[in-house]
Amino acid sequence: MTHPAQLTSYRRILLLTDGYSTPFLAKTAISLLRYRTDDVVGVLDAEHAGQDAGELFGAGHGIPVVDSIVEGTDAVFIGIAPPGGKLPAAWRPTIIEALTRGIDVVSGLHDFLSLDPELTAIAEQHGGTLIDVRKNNEKETATGQPFREGCLRIHTVGQDCSVGKMVASLEIQRELSRRGHDAKFLATGQTGIMISGEGVPIDCVVADFVNGAAERLVRQNDDHDIVLIEGQGSLSHPSFSAVTLGLLHGAAPQGLIFVYEVGRREVKGLDGIELRPFRQLIAAYENAAALRHPCRVIGIAMNGRKVSDEEAAAEKARMESEFGLPVCDVFRDGPGELVDAVIALQQELQR
Amino acid sequence: MTHPAQLTSYRRILLLTDGYSTPFLAKTAISLLRYRTDDVVGVLDAEHAGQDAGELFGAGHGIPVVDSIVEGTDAVFIGIAPPGGKLPAAWRPTIIEALTRGIDVVSGLHDFLSLDPELTAIAEQHGGTLIDVRKNNEKETATGQPFREGCLRIHTVGQDCSVGKMVASLEIQRELSRRGHDAKFLATGQTGIMISGEGVPIDCVVADFVNGAAERLVRQNDDHDIVLIEGQGSLSHPSFSAVTLGLLHGAAPQGLIFVYEVGRREVKGLDGIELRPFRQLIAAYENAAALRHPCRVIGIAMNGRKVSDEEAAAEKARMESEFGLPVCDVFRDGPGELVDAVIALQQELQR
Known part of the structure; x- marks a missing residue:
C-alpha cells in the first residue's frame, strides 16, 4: 500500500512516545527524528518534558520534548513499535484530543486505529484522518517472473x-x-x-x-x-x-x-x-x-x-x-x- | 483457529466442484472423498453428472456426481482450492440455494463467504452457518521456547x-x-x-x-x-x-x-x-x-x-x-x- 502525497506532506509532526522513550521501543520516533528532522515539531512524553530530543534519543537536536499537543501540529505520529502492536491504553485520550482538534493521526501499529468506531467517528466529525500505515489489501501471489534486467x-x-x-x-x-x-x-x-x-x-x-x-x-x-x-x-x-x-x-x-x-x-x-x-x-x-x-x-x-x-x-x-x-x-x-x-x-x- | 465439533459432525456432505473437476483444482474434494468417504453424499458438477466420483477422481467409489443439491445434504463443502482463492461467480446461486434450504456452507477460500452481507443475511434467516476455515485471528508472535521434550x-x-x-x-x-x-x-x-x-x-x-x-x-x-x-x-x-x-x-x-x-x-x-x-x-x-x-x-x-x-x-x-x-x-x-x-x-x- 502506498500513501504517496499525504505522509510526506506533513511539516509539523508531533511524535508520540509517552512513557515508551527507550531506544528499542521508540525506534520509529528516533528514525523520524533522524530522517525527517525538519518536519518534526516535538516529541510528546510527559516524563521527559523540557528535555531536548537530541539529548533523550541521540537524534533530533533542537526539537523539544513536550507534555501536550503543540499548537500548529499537522499530524501526530505514533512513535513506537511495540512487539505486540497494540495502542497503549493511556494514549487514547491524546489520540482523541488530536482528532478533536482536526489533527491527522498516523499509526504503524498492528491494531488498526481506523477500525476503532469511536476514533473514526471523531475523525470524521472534525475533519482529521486516521492513517494506518500497516493496513494493506495485498492479495496477489508472486509470479517469479524476472525484473527489468538493468535494475x-x-x-x-x-x-x-x-x-x-x-x-x-x-x-x-x-x-x-x-x-x-x-x-x-x-x-x-x-x-x-x-x-x-x-x-x-x-x-x-x-x-x-x-x-x-x-x-x-x-x-x-x-x-x-x-x-x-x-x-x-x-x-x-x-x-x-x-x-x-x-x-x-x-x-x-x-x-x-x-x-x-x-x-x-x-x-x-x-x-x-x-x-x-x-x-x-x-x-x-x-x-x-x-x-x-x-x-x-x-x-x-x-x-x-x-x-x-x-x-x-x-x-x-x-x-x-x-x-x-x-x-x-x-x-x-x-x-x-x-x-x-x-x-x-x-x-x-x-x- | 479450531472448529472442533462442527466440521467433523457432518455426515451428508455435498462437495462442490462444478466446472473445476480437475485433479489440481479439485484437490480439496478429492481428499475429502479419500479421507471422509463415508460422510460424502455426492459431488456437484453438472458437466459430469451421472458419473461415479471414483471414476472421475480416482477416489470415492460409489459416490455419485450430481447436478443439483442432494436431498438431506447437511453441508455443502467448497471442493476447490483455486490459486487466487476466489469464489467462482457461477457458484453463487448454488451457495444461495444451499443457505436458503438451511444447509451449512464450508469454504476454504481466501475470500471469506462470512463477510458477504447477502450470504450472511440468507444464512441467518434460514438457520444455516457459513464456515470459512481459513478465517483466523492469529495475533501471537512465536516465543521460540522449547516444546515438551517427549513430543x-x-x-x-x-x-x-x-x-x-x-x-x-x-x-x-x-x-x-x-x-x-x-x-x-x-x-x-x-x-x-x-x-x-x-x-x-x-x-x-x-x-x-x-x-x-x-x-x-x-x-x-x-x-x-x-x-x-x-x-x-x-x-x-x-x-x-x-x-x-x-x-x-x-x-x-x-x-x-x-x-x-x-x-x-x-x-x-x-x-x-x-x-x-x-x-x-x-x-x-x-x-x-x-x-x-x-x-x-x-x-x-x-x-x-x-x-x-x-x-x-x-x-x-x-x-x-x-x-x-x-x-x-x-x-x-x-x-x-x-x-x-x-x-x-x-x-x-x-x-
Whole structure:
C-alpha cells in the first residue's frame, strides 16, 4: 500500500512516545527524528518534558520534548513499535484530543486505529484522518517472473530484528544519490513508510501474499537503476523468519548487505535464545536467496552504537579480515565502502 | 483457529466442484472423498453428472456426481482450492440455494463467504452457518521456547505445492495409530482442517504471526507422543516460501519427510520456472530447520500418480540408493518404511 502525497506532506509532526522513550521501543520516533528532522515539531512524553530530543534519543537536536499537543501540529505520529502492536491504553485520550482538534493521526501499529468506531467517528466529525500505515489489501501471489534486467536490487538482511537494516538501506541510497546514481529506497516497514511516504508493510500482509507484495513493490520500481530494499526480521528469528524469507524471495536481490549489532548475543525480545554465528547466517541468506536468484553478500553494515570508537575500529578490522568484505558502521564511517561494493556489483553484472 | 465439533459432525456432505473437476483444482474434494468417504453424499458438477466420483477422481467409489443439491445434504463443502482463492461467480446461486434450504456452507477460500452481507443475511434467516476455515485471528508472535521434550515432531516438506504433503502426513499418522502409537495429525491447510476438524490455516495468517500460529498449534498438542505437522508450499516456491519457513520454524520439527512428485520439472502454476534439484532442496530444508532446532530429513515420500508400477519401482530403488533414505509411494507401498523411520528417530532421541 502506498500513501504517496499525504505522509510526506506533513511539516509539523508531533511524535508520540509517552512513557515508551527507550531506544528499542521508540525506534520509529528516533528514525523520524533522524530522517525527517525538519518536519518534526516535538516529541510528546510527559516524563521527559523540557528535555531536548537530541539529548533523550541521540537524534533530533533542537526539537523539544513536550507534555501536550503543540499548537500548529499537522499530524501526530505514533512513535513506537511495540512487539505486540497494540495502542497503549493511556494514549487514547491524546489520540482523541488530536482528532478533536482536526489533527491527522498516523499509526504503524498492528491494531488498526481506523477500525476503532469511536476514533473514526471523531475523525470524521472534525475533519482529521486516521492513517494506518500497516493496513494493506495485498492479495496477489508472486509470479517469479524476472525484473527489468538493468535494475540492481540490493537488500539488507540481518542478524536479528532492530539492528539497523532500514538505516543502512537509507544511508546507502542517499550516498548513491549524492554520487549521481539513480537509486531508490523501498520501504517494507512502518517506519520506512512514514519516512519515505510509500512502501509495503510486509509484516502485516497475509502469509500467502508476502512474496507477491514484495515482488510487486520491486516491479513497480524496477525502472530505477538501483533499488535498496529494506530488510525485516532475520532468517533465524524464531518469530519473524516467515516475513524475512518472503521478502527475500519476492525481491529476488542480486546483492545483500548483512547488518548486525556489535555485542548482541541473544535474539531481541526472546531472552535466552542465542543468535547464530555470522558464518552460518551469511551462508543461510546466500543459500536461501539462491533458491530464487543468484545472489551473494557484498558487504557488512555493523551497528556500533554500544561500543567506543576504538572498539568499533578493532571490530571493523577483525570482521573485514575474517569475511573479506567491506565493513562499515554507517554512522561512524559513512556508507562509502558499501556504496563502492554496490557499484562494483552493478559493473560486474553489466559485463 | 479450531472448529472442533462442527466440521467433523457432518455426515451428508455435498462437495462442490462444478466446472473445476480437475485433479489440481479439485484437490480439496478429492481428499475429502479419500479421507471422509463415508460422510460424502455426492459431488456437484453438472458437466459430469451421472458419473461415479471414483471414476472421475480416482477416489470415492460409489459416490455419485450430481447436478443439483442432494436431498438431506447437511453441508455443502467448497471442493476447490483455486490459486487466487476466489469464489467462482457461477457458484453463487448454488451457495444461495444451499443457505436458503438451511444447509451449512464450508469454504476454504481466501475470500471469506462470512463477510458477504447477502450470504450472511440468507444464512441467518434460514438457520444455516457459513464456515470459512481459513478465517483466523492469529495475533501471537512465536516465543521460540522449547516444546515438551517427549513430543516427537515430524513435518512433511516438499519439492513444490500439491505434491502430497498432507496425504503423506495422514498416511503416516494412521499407520502409527494402527501400530498403537499415540500420534496426531496437525492440519495447516483448508483441506486438512476440513478432514480433521481442527488446525491452523497457516497461509491465511498475517505474516508477523505465522511462526507464532504454527508454534501454538504444536504446543497445544505436544502432550501427544508424536505429531505429524502438515507442510505447505515449498522453501523454493517463489510465491509461498514465506508460509513454508514460518511453519518450519514455528513447529521446530526434529524430523522431516521430503515429499515430491515423480516427473515434475516445473513449479506448479508458474510456467517456465524449473524446480531445484533434490539435493539442493533437502540441504536447504535441513539448514533452514537447523537455524531453529536440530533436524534432519529421515525419509522421502514419492508421489507416483503419473507413472506405471514398473517406473515407480525403478524410481524408488534409484532414490533409495542416491539418498540412503527410505522412500515410499504411500499409496502403492504403504507408509510402513516411513513409519519405521519415525520410530527409529523417536528411539534415537530417547536414548
